[in-house]
Amino acid sequence: MHGLMGKPPGAATDRHDPTTSRLMLLMLVAMTGVAPISLYMLVPALPVLAATFKSDIQVAQMTVSLYMVGIACSQLTMGPLSDKFGRRPVLLAGLALMVAASLGASLAQTMPQLIAARFLQALGGASGMVISRAIIRDLYSRDRVGAMISLVIAVMMVAQMLSALAGGLLETSFGWRAIFWFITASSLGVTVLIAIALPETRRARAESGGFRGDIGSLLGNRAFVGYMLCQVLASQIIFVFAGGGPYIVVTQMGRTTAEYGAWFAATGFAFLLGNLLCVRFAPRHQLEKLIWFGLALQLGGSLLNLGWSFAGINQAPSWLFGTQMIVMAANAFVMSNSAAGAISVRPEAAGTASGAMGFLQQGVGALVSQLGAWLGGHSTTTLPLTAAIFALSVACACAMLFLVPRRGVAVSEEVVEKAEGERR
Known part of the structure; x- marks a missing residue:
């Protein structure tokens, strides 16, 4: 199978064989989606878990909150x-841990047992989220990485949108343990697929600097810090809006939770559409141009929403969410391509770069979502929330403008990569 999938690890090249590309896409989507899909599948069953184990709903919520800590x-x-030992062994070990933890969750007899199993489930399953970006950088040239990340996100989002529905149907039909039986079987299937079909893609390392050496060289690189901050700050727009949106729609506007869910799904569709457009435009445009296009559109949309707030005319979901859909479509361009830039600064440390970026995204996101909830719940207008979104959009642009070199960075990275390939 190694022969089918391509050449030995080295300089990144694009795969053009349709069968190979479809198989690789399937594996990337599967390894990326297994953890977030497992997160959302359990959400509909939280009230049932609280009743089953005679626990407070806040305790049952820890099966979600500690899951996010595990991620x-x-x-x-x-x-x-994965940079040190290789993509395959670390990914397979992580997925094996998820299989074992999912089985343990299905057999849990107390709430603490279930919470512990969920943490281990996330710890193992999320390995696919971080390693998938590193694998994409191993296999594809710098200007194709953003498109591939967008494609994986687009396909994964469809499954993720359906995961809560699937979890609810499983719980209603067979009980909450059936959710974990399904997760166990699915994660086992992903593990077998990866073991059979995925070759080792990690680049040969010229030196053995280890984690401290890798993270030190990355944090000392202005381009990496700029790309990473741009990606992390862009992701916080989603977190702050998700945190404050329910309070604004339900409390301020007096609408139902179902109506909020429908409008929020519309912003998710806009994000999906933005990723698909990024896939289409990426082959014809440089990575930096795609980032700046997204930043310009993101700034324009957030400024328009801020203007509606000042004018007092977006006290209806159609105004708030309609403009936010523009922001979310632009956000897809910014996030995928800035992530591509970050993991391309030092390709042999792509796993470390991906992990640092993902950790900041999740860690800061937990705080920012709380900020969004506070802004939405302690105000009588949409102004605080839209101002926060505009501020984040400005911060994204500043990270690119002041930290990422605007001339020669892409060329220099390609030259370095080519030289490394020739040395090998």
Whole structure:
């Protein structure tokens, strides 16, 4: 199978064989989606879990909150480990941990047992989230990475949108343990697929600097810091809006939770559309141009929403969410291409770069979502929330403008990569 999938690890090249590309896309989507899909599948069953184990709903909520902590911890550890030991062994170990933890969750007899199993489930499953970006950088040239990340996100989002519905149907038909049986079987299937079909893609390392050396060289690189901050700050727009949106729609506007859910799904569709457009435009445009296009559109949309707030005319969901859809479509361009730039600064440390970026995204996101909830719940207008979104958009642009070199960075990275390939 190694022969089918391509050449030995080295300089990144694009795969053009349709069968190979479809198989690789399937594996990337599967390894990326297994953790977030497992997160959302359990959400509809939280009230049932609280009743079953005679626990407070806040305790049952820890099966979600500590799951997110597990994802953050996994991002920070699995990426560097994959740089040191290889993508395949670390990914397979992580997925094996998820299979074992999912089985343990299905057999849990107490709430603490279930919470512990969920943490381990996230710790193992999230390895696919961080390593998938590193694998994409291993296999594809710098200007194709953003498009591939967007494609994986687009396909994964369809499954992720359906995961809560699937979890609810499983719980209603067979009980909450059926959700974990399904997750166990699915994660086992992904593990087998990866073991059979995925070759080792990690680049040969010229030196053995280890995690401290890799993270030190990355943090000392202005371009990496700029790309990473741009990606992390862009992702916070989603977190702050998700945190404050329910309070604004339900409390301020007096609408139902179902109506909020429909409008929020519309912003998710806009994000999906933005990723698909990024896939289409990426082959014809440089990575930096795509980022700046997204930043310009993101700034324009957030400024328009801020203007509606000042004018007092977006006290209806159609105004707030309609403009936010522009921001979300632009956000897709910014996030995928700035992530591509970050993991391309030092390709042999792509796992460490991906892990640091993912850890910051999740860790800061937990705080920013709380900020969004506070802004939405302690105000009588949409102004605080739209001002926060505009501020984040400005911060994204500043990270690119002041930290990422505007001339020669892409060329220099391609020259370095080519030289490394020739040395090998």
